Amino acid sequence: MEQLKAKQQRINNGEVKPRFTPSPQQRRVVIANLLQAQKRLCCYCECVISPSTTHSHIEHFHEQSDYKDKIYDYDNFLLSCQGDIANDTLKMQCGHAKERSRHAYAPVDYDLLLNPLEDNTALFFYNTSGVIESKSTEKADIERVEYTCNRLNLNNPGLVEERVDTIERIEAALRGLSLTEQKNLIKILLNENQDELEPFYSTIKDNFGFLVE
Numbered sequence: 001m002e003q004l005k006a007k008q009q010r011i012n013n014g015e016v017k018p019r020f021t022p023s024p025q026q027r028r029v030v031i032a033n034l035l036q037a038q039k040r041l042c043c044y045c046e047c048v049i050s051p052s053t054t055h056s057h058i059e060h061f062h063e064q065s066d067y068k069d070k071i072y073d074y075d076n077f078l079l080s081c082q083g084d085i086a087n088d089t090l091k092m093q094c095g096h097a098k099e100r101s102r103h104a105y106a107p108v109d110y111d112l113l114l115n116p117l118e119d120n121t122a123l124f125f126y127n128t129s130g131v132i133e134s135k136s137t138e139k140a141d142i143e144r145v146e147y148t149c150n151r152l153n154l155n156n157p158g159l160v161e162e163r164v165d166t167i168e169r170i171e172a173a174l175r176g177l178s179l180t181e182q183k184n185l186i187k188i189l190l191n192e193n194q195d196e197l198e199p200f201y202s203t204i205k206d207n208f209g210f211l212v213e
Helices: 002-012 024-037 139-152 157-174 179-189 201-212
Strands: 056-060 077-081 124-126 132-134
Touching: 002 024, 024 056, 024 077, 124 201, 132 139, 157 179, 157 201, 179 201
Parallel strands: none
Antiparallel strands: 056 077, 124 132
């Protein structure tokens, strides 16, 4: 992404305003690369992302207003969904949920906010009620999980309902199957080598992964 590096250098040199303005072609390339890297799942809520540029959001984990030197830093890019545009109160757009305007203009605490680019499986637990809670009992870990869920609106009613629906759908599929068949089905759903992961992958793993452990 040499073109993006050049844009960042112009910002660093004070030649242009610190603003993310990729060309349509650059935006398409970034989205395509992130879709592949994230296996078609939103970086935050794990719903399926459409490849359309109008149904996804190039997310800066470190906000542009906070880190002007990372505006075109590819390692700062994530791809998030646009949420339920028709009913924003149920499923807020993930890529915009952490913005200051949605949190009484409180700045992001990056010491508390968990980064999806890091492995957080030891911290997040997706329970049977569709709610994300802390897997750790350490006070500092609990604080980070709660802050992240609140800042990103990850336990909003819409997402909780979708996680529960996922659990119920898989439970229905497992009924009547032998233990071997159940294990095979879960292995397929949790196969990390697929080009596209199952929606709400972590919910499936935390609730059914014991079958293949």
